[in-house]
Structures are given as structure tokens and as C-alpha cells.
Amino acid sequence: MSLYTKLVSSVLFPLHERLKGHDSVAVRKEMGRTQWLEPEELDALRLQRLRGFLREVGERVPVWRERFRELRFDPSALASIEELQRLPLTDKAFIRENTERLKAENARGLARFNTGGSSGEPLIFYIGKERVSHDVAAKWRATRWWGVDIGDPEIVVWGSPIELGAQDRVRQLRDAVLRTRLLPAFEMSEERLDEFLRQIRRMRPRMLFGYPSALAHIAAHAQKRGVAMDDLGIRVAFVTSERLYDHQRDRIAEVFGCPVANGYGGRDAGFIAHACPRGGMHITAEDIVVEIVDPEGRVLPPGESGEIVVTHMATKDFPFIRYRTGDVGVLDTERCPCGRGLPLLKEIQGRTTDFIVAQDGTVLHGLALIYVLRDLPGVAEFKIVQESLDLTRVQIVKGPGYSSEAEKEIRQVFQKRLGSGVKIEIEYVERIAAEKSGKFRYVVSRVSA
16 A cells, blocks of 8 residues: 555545544444444344334334334344344335435435436435444445545546536545546547547556446547556556346456456345355344345345345434335355355346346346347447337347348347247337436346346
């Protein structure tokens, strides 16, 4: 660690957090201890926290006070984390309907946030300082797992209007002190990509952070231009906010000469899990209870695939309780060889809208179609949109070696997997548009799985 990084991580950033009223430093130190607890010790700590969290919510949050009364639910009597299942599942519709009544009566300084709305109407919600402190601490802890720290030079490739629209002079000064440079993920023209490569080479960052699609796109452009990026001393590329595909991981690692660390979470659900160097996807279990449920809302055991549901115990000012994320995943039964007692996510399979439905009702992962296009010569970029059981659209950006015979193969394979009566419309475009947030999605299904 350089002297400057040590100054930032141990003095300047803690001062910054204290001035903002955040407890991130203390929380991160405690998380540094609790990550090594045995699973039984960690569960006892989590149960104690869950009782306290639900007790405060039941006393101060109007909508949950009513729910607890109706269900005769006493948080103090909670005997196990599994008893959380007595409470109903919640979702975006629940939050929209009860936004004001979800605010704790003693909450102060709530900040208004919203999701990007890539799957429909954006969700408006509120975050208190406790939630911010815990999310910062969780991310900070995971950053240190990889031998880098706050204050090390960092390139952030992001597309959220929240971050990009907040680049006032104070934010720019802070980023300069922290040695963080923000590159807009939704501006990916050839000229912009050339400039990104120049900035990355000039800065020689120790870490990258961004959408996997965006970092993979920059890596592909570096290959196309013949620009070496593996001699810069980059230690790790953190990716989040989208599903990480194997081909993206391989390209990022090859071009930038560093491992790729997957992170999972959301602006609404919080910082849920992050990979360590030994490969385990560790859940931030001190703060978050993760359940996996089937389409009927029944909790599934580890090893079975279902929708990820989270309860974030640092959200008593605006609680997220048994919140359906819309993502599909699997809990692991094993313990990571790194020795941490934190439970693991075995797989994050994508959003529920990343799955497609054949005409006969069979549910398929989008990968069933993605690999068809990815392996075709001359397909530079693509996007698949299932409009209905009878119509699927495919957007393609042609590259060198694309053949007119590809259309026939696409239709044959897609109809074989979706049904012979499905109409496959193929459209050729100059570029694939990203979502408003800057994210990119290979597959979008408008059919309920």
C-alpha cells in the first residue's frame, strides 16, 4: 500500500464519512471481525440483530406496525431466522403503494433514490444514513479482500444518471482526492472508446469498477485497436449490476491482465454479496438475510434455484423486508475455502426477465439462445427480445465474416428451442442501445416465466 493510499484510507476517507454522519469506519472494522466467526456464532449474531431491527420497525414504521398487529407477530419472541417467513413477501408494488407509510416516524435526513427502471417503471424509495454506512462498509471490506483499498487509483465505468448527474465541483474534488475517475458507460462511440483507452493507460489504475458488459466492450475495443492494457499493474476488475457471463470474464481478464471479482446487489436491495479471491460469493450476512423462493413464494432449500428475496437489517428508517429482487439464484451448501463463515450464493442466474418461455410453456435460460448468436461468425453484438410466445425479435450488429446463411441458422435453432410456430424477426442495426442506466441486457422477455 502506498503512503498516499494509506493516508486516504486511514485519515481522509474516514474524515469524509464522519462529516457526512456515517459510521462506515466502525461498521467495516466490526465486519472485519465477524466475517471470521463460525457459522453458528454468526447466526446467533444475525438473530439478535434481526430481533432488534424488526422490533424497531414494528414500533416506528406505520405499515409494518399494522402488519405485525394483524399477524400477532412479536419480534422479541423470534426464536430463529427462519421465523422471518411468517411475514409476507414484499415487492416494488408494495413499496409504491406504501411509500410514505414505510418511513419510520423518527427518521431524519432520508435521501430519495430510485432504480433505473430497466424492467419497467422506476422504483422510488428512501435511504437513511445507517443503510449508507453499512453498504459502504460492506463494499470496503470486499475491496480489501483483493489487496486494494480506497485511495488506490480507480477507473469507474458507470451509467447511472444519479452518479453522472452529481459531478459537481465538490464531487469532482472528492474523486480527485480518492483518485477515482468516472467514465460514462452509455457513451460508447468509437471516439469515446479510444479516449477511454487513453485515460486508462494514462491513469494506470490499480482497480477497475463497472458493468461487466461495459468493461468487456472496452476490452474488445482494445483488442480491435491492438492496444495493450495488461501492462498497467491493474490488480482486479470489480463488476456488478448485471449478470457476468463467462465470455465477458475471460475477455476482461485477458485484456486487462487481472482477475474479475463479481459483486451482486442493487440500489434498492443493497450490497448483497461479493466474490473473494478463492471464488466464494459471500453474502453480507451481518446485514442481509437472503431467501430463495419458488413462483408461489415458498422458501426453497440451498441448492435449488428460485427468486432471491432479501431482508436488509440496516434499513429501519425505510425497511426492505422479504423484498423480491426479481433476480434468480441458488444458495450454496458449502463453505468457502478462504475460511470466512459468511454464507455463499452458489449462482446468480440473472433476472426473471432473462428467462424465456417456449410455446409449450417450457422455461429456458436466455443462455439457450445467447450461445447460438455468440458462436456465429461475424456477429459483433446482439440483443434478443421475446415480445410474446409467438414473436421473438433479434437485433444484430454485423462484423467481419458475417454470412447471409446465418439468418437461416438463427431461425432454425430459435424455432427448435422456442417452437416451430414462433416468428423470428431479425433486424440489423449499427449499434445496440443500452438501457437508460447504461446497463446492457442480452435477453429481455416480456412473457411471464
